[in-house]
Amino acid sequence: MAQVTVFTKNNCVQCKMTKRYLDGIGIGYEEINIEEQPEYLAQLKEAGFKQTPVVQIAGQEAFSGFQPAALKSLTA
Secondary structure (H helix, E strand, O other): OOOEEEEEOOOOHHHHHHHHHHHHOOOOOEEEEOOOOOHHHHHHHHOOOOOOOEEEEOOOOOEEOOOHHHHHHHHO
16 A cells, blocks of 8 residues: 655644545555644745645655545555
8 A cells, every 4th residue: 555644734624634535535644744843844845835735645746735536546
């Protein structure tokens, strides 16, 4: 199974929806809250991301926002 990392921040509706979706389809993931671990913020900004969540799936291009179609590919 691909390794999944979800970069989140507090009070982020799309972050909550992404985590709930992954939980619902039984996909494990590592959550990194950029408000609690701000050292990741520069890395995300350098990659061009301006919103959370940012989802990194091993072997795929990272994306931001709640994207159920992209997440569903994990179960294929």
